[in-house]
Amino acid sequence: MARRLRSRADLDDEDCRAIIALPHAVRVYEAPAYIIREGGPPTSYCTLILSGLAFRQKVTLTGARQIVSIHMAGDFIDLQHLFLKRADHSVQALSRVEAVDIERSALRQLIIDRPAVGRAMWTDALIEGSVFREWVVNVGRRDAKTRVAHLLCEFALRMQAAGLANGEGFELPMTQEQIGDAVGLTSVHVNRTLKLLAAEGLIERDKRFVKYRDWQRLQHVGDFTSLYLHLDQAGGEQKTL
Amino acid sequence: MARRLRSRADLDDEDCRAIIALPHAVRVYEAPAYIIREGGPPTSYCTLILSGLAFRQKVTLTGARQIVSIHMAGDFIDLQHLFLKRADHSVQALSRVEAVDIERSALRQLIIDRPAVGRAMWTDALIEGSVFREWVVNVGRRDAKTRVAHLLCEFALRMQAAGLANGEGFELPMTQEQIGDAVGLTSVHVNRTLKLLAAEGLIERDKRFVKYRDWQRLQHVGDFTSLYLHLDQAGGEQKTL
DNA sequence: CGGGGGTTTGAAAAATCTCAAATCTAGTGG
DNA sequence: CCACTAGATTTGAGATTTTTCAAACCCCCG
Numbered sequence: 001m002a003r004r005l006r007s008r009a010d011l012d013d014e015d016c017r018a019i020i021a022l023p024h025a026v027r028v029y030e031a032p033a034y035i036i037r038e039g040g041p042p043t044s045y046c047t048l049i050l051s052g053l054a055f056r057q058k059v060t061l062t063g064a065r066q067i068v069s070i071h072m073a074g075d076f077i078d079l080q081h082l083f084l085k086r087a088d089h090s091v092q093a094l095s096r097v098e099a100v101d102i103e104r105s106a107l108r109q110l111i112i113d114r115p116a117v118g119r120a121m122w123t124d125a126l127i128e129g130s131v132f133r134e135w136v137v138n139v140g141r142r143d144a145k146t147r148v149a150h151l152l153c154e155f156a157l158r159m160q161a162a163g164l165a166n167g168e169g170f171e172l173p174m175t176q177e178q179i180g181d182a183v184g185l186t187s188v189h190v191n192r193t194l195k196l197l198a199a200e201g202l203i204e205r206d207k208r209f210v211k212y213r214d215w216q217r218l219q220h221v222g223d224f225t226s227l228y229l230h231l232d233q234a235g236g237e238q239k240t241l
Numbered sequence: 242m243a244r245r246l247r248s249r250a251d252l253d254d255e256d257c258r259a260i261i262a263l264p265h266a267v268r269v270y271e272a273p274a275y276i277i278r279e280g281g282p283p284t285s286y287c288t289l290i291l292s293g294l295a296f297r298q299k300v301t302l303t304g305a306r307q308i309v310s311i312h313m314a315g316d317f318i319d320l321q322h323l324f325l326k327r328a329d330h331s332v333q334a335l336s337r338v339e340a341v342d343i344e345r346s347a348l349r350q351l352i353i354d355r356p357a358v359g360r361a362m363w364t365d366a367l368i369e370g371s372v373f374r375e376w377v378v379n380v381g382r383r384d385a386k387t388r389v390a391h392l393l394c395e396f397a398l399r400m401q402a403a404g405l406a407n408g409e410g411f412e413l414p415m416t417q418e419q420i421g422d423a424v425g426l427t428s429v430h431v432n433r434t435l436k437l438l439a440a441e442g443l444i445e446r447d448k449r450f451v452k453y454r455d456w457q458r459l460q461h462v463g464d465f466t467s468l469y470l471h472l473d474q475a476g477g478e479q480k481t482l
Numbered sequence: 483c484g485g486g487g488g489t490t491t492g493a494a495a496a497a498t499c500t501c502a503a504a505t506c507t508a509g510t511g512g
Numbered sequence: 513c514c515a516c517t518a519g520a521t522t523t524g525a526g527a528t529t530t531t532t533c534a535a536a537c538c539c540c541c542g
Contacts, residue, residue: 039468058378061387061464066378080371083364088371088469112356119349123324125366130321130329132373137299137307140380140425144498146302175520184381186499191521207507223302227280228329385530416488427531432490448539 015114022110023103026050029093036078036091045101048076052097053173057181058089067182069131070094070155072162079125082108095173127230134228139184142223147183148193149222152203152210154229161231169204169211197221256355263351264344267291270334277319277332286342289317293338294414298422299330308423310372311335311396313403320366323349336414368471375469380425383464388424389434390463393444393451395470402472410445410452438462 027047029035035047035054049071056069056077068089071077077091082104111118131154138150155172159165172179176194177187185193197203202218204211212218219225268288270276276288276295290312297310297318309330312318318332323345352359372395379391396413400406413420417435418428426434438444443459445452453459460466 056374058374060378060382064382066382068374068377080367082367083360083474084367084371084471085474086468086471088471089374108360112359115353118353118359119324122363122366125363125370126321126323126325129366129370129373130325132370132377133297133299133309133330135377136309136373136380137301139377141301141305141307141422177520181382187521188500188523189498191523192498195522227327230325230327230329233324233326418488428489429491429532430530433530436490 015117018110018114019117022106024100026098026100029054029097029099031093031096033093033097034090035093035097035099036081036087036089038087038090040087040090042081042085042087043078043101043104045104046076046078046082046107047099047101049073050098050100052099053094054091054097055094055174055178055182056089056091065181066184067178068135069128070182072158072164074162076121076124079121079128082121094178123230123233127233130228130230144183144185144189144193145196146221146223147185148179148190149197149202149218150224151179151183151222152197153219153222153224156210156212157226157229157231161229167212167215169209171209173208256351256358259351259355260358263347265341267339267341270295270338270340272334272336274334274338275331276334276338276340277322277328277330279328279331281328281331283322283326283328284319284342284345286345287317287319287323287348288340288342290314291339291341293340294335295332295338296335296415296419296423297330297332306422307425308419309376310369311423313399313405315403317362317365320362320369323362335419364471364474368474371469371471385424385426385430385434386437387462387464388426389420389431390438390443390459391465392420392424392463393438394460394463394465397451397453398467398470398472402470408453408456410450412450414449 024045029052036043038058051073054071054077055067056071057065057067059065071091077099078087081087111121134154138147142150152172156165156170159170160167164170174182175187176190179185179194180187180190183190194203194205197218198205200221201213202221204213265286270293277284279299292314295312295318296308297312298306298308300306312332318340319328322328352362375395379388383391393413397406397411400411401408405411415423416428417431420426420435421428421431424431435444435446438459439446441462443453443455443462445454
């Protein structure tokens with residue numbers, strides 16, 4: 001199971017063996033279950049998604065929710081806890097999620113012992129940071145249409161990179177309300193925007209399935225450039241699955 | 242100079258010596274100079290701020306700018322380049338900035354050789370990520386008044402943590418337009434919001450200087466909790482200056 | 483004293499949100 | 513196989529927030 005880890009490290013020789021040897025346990029979460037709880041007690045492991053989708057969220061004083069990132073197979077969802085003391089947000093399963101919990105201390109040790117693994121983890125963390133930055137931009141400076149299109153592009157590309165979508169389209173298993181929480185809009189407005197994108201012939205939708213009708217133009221409308229995802233890092237080192 | 246690095250690592254014994262021994266060079270940037278340029282060629286060093294302020298920004302297709310983070314003495318401003326190939330954004334000096342450029346390869350090696358240093362760097366990177374997440378929330382789900390108040394709180398606290406402000410107030414050397422770009426609002430609206438905060442007796446302003454009149458209430462209005470800054474990490478390991 | 487940026491203000495325009503109701507859809511229990 | 517229900521998607525219309533555009537002011541600087 002956890003051997004998927006192997007493929008994501010950039011230049012692993014036989015660090016793989018060490019990775020596989022890590023003490024771990026697979027766990028399954030159903031639909032809207034919390035994988036990490038804000039403020040919760042620090043767990044003693046780090047978890048990596050094997051399959052399914054999950055999202056990271058924070059809640060406002062007024063009760064509004066902001067989804068801060070979406071995660072799929074191959075993503076570590078709580079690298080933070082590798083070194084930070086407290087969970088400042090929570091992570092929830094968006095669909096059925098299979099994940100491995102890895103002994104945190106062992107992972108730390110591995111980073112120290114095997115520089116290549118450490119490097120892969122660093123890369124992973126830095127890319128995640130880059131994605132956060134792009135989200136700040138998306139939510140802070142783009143209008144509704146652009147925001148939603150951008151989200152679709154990012155999701156599509158990441159799904160493809162993870163081998164979970166083909167060039168046709170993809171299943172976006174999120175409620176329109178959740179999409180809204182991800183881009184900082186109301187579910188109502190997301191709905192109108194989605195319809196607008198479809199009306200303009202950029203996408204076609206059938207339930208939660210989104211098919212691209214004009215990928216180039218969609219990227220353009222969404223002001224999307226994949227640079228920030230750093231998908232090319234060291235020859236597919238990252239989240240290759 | 243670069244010995245300030247020492248104080249930020251959580252449990253440094255005499256890794257300090259190694260840190261000080263790093264090949265480095267101090268450089269000074271004036272007012273609106275670029276320290277890092279988007280898409281620019283990867284430099285061969287990482288830079289840490291010694292004094293002054295800088296901000297990280299990305300630009301939208303329509304030309305809008307979003308400031309994604311603000312940095313002060315003790316912050317690494319391009320940890321990303323430690324392992325990522327390309328700059329996906331730029332960093333500009335907000336005031337006169339003194340910074341040290343540290344040989345990237347040497348820094349990487351140091352992380353490997355001295356686990357304690359590596360850990361400090363990890364913590365630093367993870368905290369930065371946490372701050373980004375909070376910014377996504379701020380910009381995505383809070384109204385103008387709350388956003389601006391939140392920014393003020395964060396800045397105030399970080400300045401204090403860095404020993405650059407006292408309990409009275411602080412100098413916020415940003416244009417209202419820049420503040421707007423940081424919180425995703427228009428300079429005009431920032432102006433009105435700032436006046437509102439003052440009118441409500443939360444702050445008092447004199448030019449760019451902001452004095453708190455009711456720190457508690459300001460935090461409340463700004464929906465601010467310092468948890469996400471992880472200032473307590475390992476007994477002031479971080480950016481203690 | 484003349485600029486040039488930055489800050490204020492006003493008023494109208496635009497984007498987004500709210501509230502509410504109508505529709506749909508998948509799942510449940512008869 | 514069908515009625516029924518809860519949650520999700522749509523749609524409409526008015527209310528709000530934020531943006532735009534423009535002009536007035538201010539203050540530091542040379």
